[in-house]
Amino acid sequence: xxxxxxxxxxxxxxxxxxxxxxxxxxxxxxxxxxxxxxxxxxxxxxxxxxxxxxxxxxxxxxxxxxxxxxxxxxxxxxxxxxxxxxxxxxxxxxxxxxxxxxxxxxxxxxxxxxxxxxxxxxxxxxxxxxxxxxxxxxxxxxxxxxxxxxxxxxxxxxxxxxxxxxxxxxxxxx
Amino acid sequence: xxxxxxxxxxxxxxxxxxxxxxxxxxxxxxxxxxxxxxxxxxxxxxxxxxxxxxxxxxxxxxxxxxxxxxxxxxxxxxxxxxxxxxxxxxxxxxxxxxxxxxxxxxxxxxxxxxxxxxxxxxxxxxxxxxxxxxxxxxxxxxxxxxxxxxxxxxxxxxxxxxxxxxxxxxxxxxxxxxxxxxxxxxxxxxxxxxxxxxxxxxxxxxxxxxxxxxxxxxxxxxxxxxxxxxxxxxxxxxxxxxxxxxxxxxxxxxxxxxxxxxxxxxxxxxxxxxxxxxxxxxxxxxxxxxxxxxxxxxxxxxxxxxxxxxxxxxxxxxxxxxxxxxxxxxxxxxxxxxxxxxxxxxxxxxxxxxxxxxxxxxxxxxxxxxxxxxxxxxxxxxxxxxxxxxxx
Numbered sequence: 113x114x115x116x117x118x119x120x121x122x123x124x125x126x127x128x129x130x131x132x133x134x135x136x137x138x139x140x141x142x143x144x145x146x147x148x149x150x151x152x153x154x155x156x157x158x159x160x161x162x163x164x165x166x167x168x169x170x171x172x173x174x175x176x177x178x179x180x181x182x183x184x185x186x187x188x189x190x191x192x193x194x195x196x197x198x199x200x201x202x203x204x205x206x207x208x209x210x211x212x213x214x215x216x217x218x219x220x221x222x223x224x225x226x227x228x229x230x231x232x233x234x235x236x237x238x239x240x241x242x243x244x245x246x247x248x249x250x251x252x253x254x255x256x257x258x259x260x261x262x263x264x265x266x267x268x269x270x271x272x273x274x275x276x277x278x279x280x281x282x283x284x285x286x
Numbered sequence: 287x288x289x290x291x292x293x294x295x296x297x298x299x300x301x302x303x304x305x306x307x308x309x310x311x312x313x314x315x316x317x318x319x320x321x322x323x324x325x326x327x328x329x330x331x332x333x334x335x336x337x338x339x340x341x342x343x344x345x346x347x348x349x350x351x352x353x354x355x356x357x358x359x360x361x362x363x364x365x366x367x368x369x370x371x372x373x374x375x376x377x378x379x380x381x382x383x384x385x386x387x388x389x390x391x392x393x394x395x396x397x398x399x400x401x402x403x404x405x406x407x408x409x410x411x412x413x414x415x416x417x418x419x420x421x422x423x424x425x426x427x428x429x430x431x432x433x434x435x436x437x438x439x440x441x442x443x444x445x446x447x448x449x450x451x452x453x454x455x456x457x458x459x460x461x462x463x464x465x466x467x468x469x470x471x472x473x474x475x476x477x478x479x480x481x482x483x484x485x486x487x488x489x490x491x492x493x494x495x496x497x498x499x500x501x502x503x504x505x506x507x508x509x510x511x512x513x514x515x516x517x518x519x520x521x522x523x524x525x526x527x528x529x530x531x532x533x534x535x536x537x538x539x540x541x542x543x544x545x546x547x548x549x550x551x552x553x554x555x556x557x558x559x560x561x562x563x564x565x566x567x568x569x570x571x572x573x574x575x576x577x578x579x580x581x582x583x584x585x586x587x588x589x590x591x592x593x594x595x596x597x598x599x600x601x602x603x604x605x606x607x608x609x610x611x612x613x614x615x616x617x618x619x620x621x622x623x624x625x626x627x628x629x630x631x632x633x634x635x636x637x638x639x640x641x642x643x644x645x646x647x648x649x650x651x652x653x654x655x656x657x658x659x660x661x662x663x664x665x666x667x668x669x670x671x672x673x674x675x676x677x678x
Contacts, residue, residue, distance in 0.1 A: 163498075166501060258386040
């Protein structure tokens with residue numbers, strides 16, 4: 113069971129809520145799958161949040177960006193995309209597994225590292241002001257700065273990567 | 287591989303008179319080229335505007351990073367090309383991501399300001415949403431519920447429906463519907479945070495679970511299309527200056543075959559005996575007073591026309607009279623007394639009415655109270671109920 117360990121607070125289990133799995137080919141066949149999955153999952157998990165409609169909107173916004181990252185994954189690979197949502201109190205954990213060649217992992221590792229860096233906001237503002245940056249970096253930085261996300265990466269196997277995003281959205285909606 | 291182009295789900299428009307460029311809908315393109323014409327339109331708007339260009343994003347429901355990056359780029363470039371130009375981006379705090387995303391714009395370009403559009407949605411309604419008026423809203427609902435619990439089934443309400451109560455106020459109607467009709471889902475939306483806070487507290491106090499209270503703008507809800515079997519909007523079309531916009535949204539979120547149910551008043555038809563003349567004068571003046579603040583509290587009998595014009599079919603309309611004989615007459619008195627406080631004490635003063643007018647205006651409410659408490663008296667408050675079916 114995944115746990116949250118932050119600020120010395122005792123680990124609390126994340127409870128699984130929903131899981132969606134499809135082939136990368138099926139996802140990449142239609143761009144709007146990202147939008148459709150994000151909205152569907154957001155509506156499914158938000159009903160018992162304090163403001164279900166606004167929570168669903170905010171969660172959809174975050175999940176769509178993650179699904180778009182998976183959509184943009186290498187087209188040379190086969191494999192599955194698995195999106196799991198887990199909950200621990202006011203935090204939603206998204207674990208998104210998608211095909212990724214070992215040689216490409218550094219792109220995501222670098223983006224996650226930069227998004228969590230001390231000067232992440234400065235870098236993010238530079239990107240908004242016109243500096244060039246990989247789209248992953250901008251998206252993940254935005255998620256950290258605007259949604260207070262905590263991001264980590266896990267390697268599933270040689271050709272898949274799992275991006276984990278803890279999203280404390282409930283307090284942002286309240 | 288080039289992205290597949292799908293029909294756009296967003297709309298852009300430039301109003302040259304007001305120098306407002308508005309974007310609404312869902313903006314999640316795969317590539318910037320899908321936005322090319324809209325970005326060109328924005329660039330053109332920036333070139334043709336003088337002083338301030340407003341970018342209205344209040345009704346932009348969803349937007350991905352691709353779109354945000356592209357729009358930001360155009361806005362920043364426009365400001366740098368024309369240093370005398372200021373851009374004001376208007377967002378709604380209802381859309382949580384928007385406030386968070388756009389707050390950075392002024393940091394990267396000082397000529398861009400970000401303004402939120404929030405409790406000032408419908409400033410005229412503020413009179414009706416202050417904390418002091420809340421207890422009386424509960425009494426009003428208690429009085430109307432005696433009638434509506436019988437009326438609602440005639441308009442299609444039954445157990446197991448997905449229900450939305452739009453402009454739910456303090457949420458007491460949603461609680462009563464939840465108890466009486468056991469909907470499969472019930473969402474209650476209002477744009478007053480204080481009313482919603484009260485609603486949530488009442489629900490907590492009474493251990494009521496399952497009502498989804500949400501903060502939102504009835505004229506542009508975050509709710510997806512075709513979600514609800516039964517959409518209610520009570521005593522609210524009459525206090526919006528453009529009720530057709532609300533009806534358009536009610537229609538959008540209602541499932542084909544579902545029904546939209548509205549209640550509204552015709553204040554000039556409030557009545558009482560004895561002292562009928564004074565009462566009638568005052569309530570005629572109530573209608574004029576609300577009209578001054580762009581609210582039509584005479585809308586009740588016009589409901590049928592509004593529902594037909596909204597594209598609904600199988601319109602059903604009826605009226606009922608809340609009276610001093612419905613339960614405790616003191617409830618009726620409390621309601622009229624609260625009306626006097628708000629209408630004569632706040633609204634008439636705000637309009638600039640003379641003390642003489644206000645004194646006579648108050649007298650009509652006092653006479654209505656007199657009629658309600660008179661052993662042989664009768665006092666009434668008429669309400670129109672109308673519903674229509676969204677074509678399948």
